[in-house]
Amino acid sequence: MVAKFDLNDDSVVVVIGTGAGGGVLSNELAQKGVKVVALEAGGRYLPEDFINDEWESFGQLAWTDARTTSGDWRVAKDFSGLPAWIVKAVGGTTTHWAGASLRIQDHEWKALTNYGAVEGASLLDWPIDGAEMAPWYEKAEAKLGVTRTGDRAGLPGNNNYKVFEKGALALGYKEVHTGRMAINSAEYDGRMACQQTGFCFQGCKWGAKWSSAYTDIPRGEATGNLEVRDHAHVARILHDDSGKVTGVEYFDKDGALQMQKARIVCVAGNSFESPRLLLNSASSMFPNGLANSSDQVGRNYMRHMTGSVYAVFDKPVRMWRGTTMAGIVQDEARHDPARGFVGGYELETLSLGIPFMAAFLNPGGWGRSFTTALDAYENMAGMWIVGEDMPQATNRVTLSETKDQWGLPVANVNFSDHPNDVAMRNHAYARGEAIYKAVGATRTFPTPPYPSTHNLGTNRMSEKPEDGVCNKWGQTHDIANLFISDGSQFTSGAAENPTLTIVALAIRQADHIASEMAAGNL
Amino acid sequence: MTSNERKGLTRRALLARSVAAGTLTVIGAGFIAAPNAAWALEVSVISEHEMATLLQMARDIYPHDRIADRFYAVAVKGYDAEDKKAMVAEGVAALDAAAKAAGHADYVSVGWEEDRVKLLQGMEDSAFFQTVRGGLVTGLYNQKEVWPLFGYEGESFSKGGYINRGFDDINWL
Numbered sequence: 001m002v003a004k005f006d007l008n009d010d011s012v013v014v015v016i017g018t019g020a021g022g023g024v025l026s027n028e029l030a031q032k033g034v035k036v037v038a039l040e041a042g043g044r045y046l047p048e049d050f051i052n053d054e055w056e057s058f059g060q061l062a063w064t065d066a067r068t069t070s071g072d073w074r075v076a077k078d079f080s081g082l083p084a085w086i087v088k089a090v091g092g093t094t095t096h097w098a099g100a101s102l103r104i105q106d107h108e109w110k111a112l113t114n115y116g117a118v119e120g121a122s123l124l125d126w127p128i129d130g131a132e133m134a135p136w137y138e139k140a141e142a143k144l145g146v147t148r149t150g151d152r153a154g155l156p157g158n159n160n161y162k163v164f165e166k167g168a169l170a171l172g173y174k175e176v177h178t179g180r181m182a183i184n185s186a187e188y189d190g191r192m193a194c195q196q197t198g199f200c201f202q203g204c205k206w207g208a209k210w211s212s213a214y215t216d217i218p219r220g221e222a223t224g225n226l227e228v229r230d231h232a233h234v235a236r237i238l239h240d241d242s243g244k245v246t247g248v249e250y251f252d253k254d255g256a257l258q259m260q261k262a263r264i265v266c267v268a269g270n271s272f273e274s275p276r277l278l279l280n281s282a283s284s285m286f287p288n289g290l291a292n293s294s295d296q297v298g299r300n301y302m303r304h305m306t307g308s309v310y311a312v313f314d315k316p317v318r319m320w321r322g323t324t325m326a327g328i329v330q331d332e333a334r335h336d337p338a339r340g341f342v343g344g345y346e347l348e349t350l351s352l353g354i355p356f357m358a359a360f361l362n363p364g365g366w367g368r369s370f371t372t373a374l375d376a377y378e379n380m381a382g383m384w385i386v387g388e389d390m391p392q393a394t395n396r397v398t399l400s401e402t403k404d405q406w407g408l409p410v411a412n413v414n415f416s417d418h419p420n421d422v423a424m425r426n427h428a429y430a431r432g433e434a435i436y437k438a439v440g441a442t443r444t445f446p447t448p449p450y451p452s453t454h455n456l457g458t459n460r461m462s463e464k465p466e467d468g469v470c471n472k473w474g475q476t477h478d479i480a481n482l483f484i485s486d487g488s489q490f491t492s493g494a495a496e497n498p499t500l501t502i503v504a505l506a507i508r509q510a511d512h513i514a515s516e517m518a519a520g521n522l
Numbered sequence: 523m524t525s526n527e528r529k530g531l532t533r534r535a536l537l538a539r540s541v542a543a544g545t546l547t548v549i550g551a552g553f554i555a556a557p558n559a560a561w562a563l564e565v566s567v568i569s570e571h572e573m574a575t576l577l578q579m580a581r582d583i584y585p586h587d588r589i590a591d592r593f594y595a596v597a598v599k600g601y602d603a604e605d606k607k608a609m610v611a612e613g614v615a616a617l618d619a620a621a622k623a624a625g626h627a628d629y630v631s632v633g634w635e636e637d638r639v640k641l642l643q644g645m646e647d648s649a650f651f652q653t654v655r656g657g658l659v660t661g662l663y664n665q666k667e668v669w670p671l672f673g674y675e676g677e678s679f680s681k682g683g684y685i686n687r688g689f690d691d692i693n694w695l
Binding site for chain 2: 052053055156157158159162163166194195196197198199205206315316317318320321322353354355357358359364366367368370371374375377378439
């Protein structure tokens with residue numbers, strides 16, 4: 001039976017957000033007998049609701065509430081009100097994500113130590129490492145059913161992958177395969193195998209791709225310990241005179257302001273909304289916002305060094321058929337400063353349909369240079385570049401002058417590339433184009449970054465309180481019963497798609513919170 | 523009375539120029555149509571000339587020679603609206619003025635695409651151009667009827683995905 005908790009029940013843990021961080025944390029706590037109220041700004045959508053249509057699905061799932069942008073990134077010019085392509089719904093961006101599930105590499109956990117200080121970057125070592133995280137990664141991979149981990153087979157390669165693989169092997173790349181994907185290659189955990197439908201970004205209508213919306217959330221609810229309130233937009237976190245948080249105020253589905261008391265509050269609204277909420281929760285005791293004595297809340301925003309390479313061939317590819325991102329070259333993910341930059345990147349297959357290709361191939365582009373590319377759409381192959389970007393203190397989320405529908409200041413996202421990001425992107429463009437030219441590409445397109453999906457680092461983990469917002473458990477340095485539970489905890493970006501790490505951290509954090517509660521420490 | 527008539531342009535002159543441009547025909551009060559009558563578009567707020575200019579502009583911004591005018595017409599028909607009237611009038615007038623300065627009668631009568639593109643490049647940063655261009659990104663490319671012209675197959679769930687329909691059928695590698 002689904003639980004229903006009283007607004008005045010101050011024994012509950014309130015989790016804000018239900019994606020990879022909040023959705024998993026809520027379920028894991030509920031499984032351990034902890035009472036949880038999860039507040040989700042969006043609505044509920046399940047596989048039968050998802051839509052195989054790019055713009056229609058975007059209208060259904062995407063976070064399109066106001067945000068503002070600044071900085072020299074091209075997104076601020078081409079998509080000034082849409083810095084991120086992420087989801088506002090129960091399950092968060094786990095409905096939209098491609099499913100790529102990679103562990104952060106050992107050297108990346110200690111970026112400052114291994115790369116050395118980089119001018120203009122605020123690099124830091126994580127207070128945790130690969131050995132600490134290994135068992136949690138194993139649990140996360142089992143939860144998500146990640147292919148090529150455990151005894152789970154890889155996905156078959158689609159047309160887009162076959163082009164990519166042949167070119168990569170021709171260049172001598174060795175680590176080339178169909179990825180470690182949270183998309184079932186065979187029936188797993190009550191969910192069916194991938195049907196090669198495409199539209200992974202629009203929500204998997206078969207449920208073959210893992211999403212917390214139809215796994216962790218209903219399982220947590222089934223325990224009787226989890227209540228999910230959708231269309232609940234959290235406005236601020238409240239605290240008492242001792243500086244402990246005591247609950248949250250939120251606008252419910254009718255627009256009424258409610259207050260839910262809490263024993264512990266966990267923030268998992270993504271790297272824009274989480275710092276925005278802490279900043280919007282400023283009080284006379286915490287004039288700079290909650291957990292912000294370090295002035296680090298909102299800083300060090302990372303979005304991964306990204307870009308895409310599309311290529312046209314003299315014969316059809318039909319890249320849109322099949323799994324959107326089941327293909328990877330990992331050879332460039334190493335740290336090798338001889339390439340002219342620190343850190344590394346992954347190359348992953350990617351396709352867009354015609355509507356999104358028109359919007360994202362070269363935003364603002366027009367004329368025959370642009371349209372002849374689309375005319376060759378059927379003969380096109382595509383890949384995405386995802387690499388480690390440098391944290392910078394000035395790349396940050398602050399409160400904007402613009403207000404949202406609730407009258408709350410929205411997030412302004414300021415971002416500019418670091419020279420290391422630019423050097424890495426140019427290297428990746430050249431390698432991606434070389435892969436396709438090795439298979440006979442007649443034309444290649446180094447495509448600029450899309451609005452960000454990997455939003456990281458704005459409440460980062462740090463050993464020392466002055467360097468970040470939370471400790472190695474995601475617990476804020478300033479407030480013992482306030483936790484950060486999403487990708488905003490990331491100390492550095494690493495090269496890997498972040499969801500698996502967010503899930504592993506959430507499982508680990510649930511274990512920590514439950515044991516600290518049991519021990520009477522929280 | 524249309525705004526063109528107010529400016530002293532006769533429908534006859536308009537018709538002659540449109541025909542001369544070889545693309546669009548004004549076929550009567552409030553209508554423009556393809557010369558082969560494959561489609562017609564009614565305008566009630568903006569003038570036929572303005573709509574004809576928007577159509578030509580749409581083709582010049584996103585030229586796809588295998589995509590018929592009727593798809594572009596769908597993409598720009600929304601400009602025939604009271605809240606767009608002033609923007610369209612001002613934008614088309616600016617475009618025509620640029621055409622005149624380059625020795626042409628107006629924009630739609632410029633014969634070569636590359637010459638029209640030069641005129642568009644001259645106003646690329648204007649709100650008018652960016653509004654029209656931005657609107658086309660969804661107005662043109664999000665029409666399901668144009669997708670097959672690019673080879674794109676659209677929705678696939680109802681057909682069981684591509685697992686048995688060629689997700690890995692590439693044969694030339």
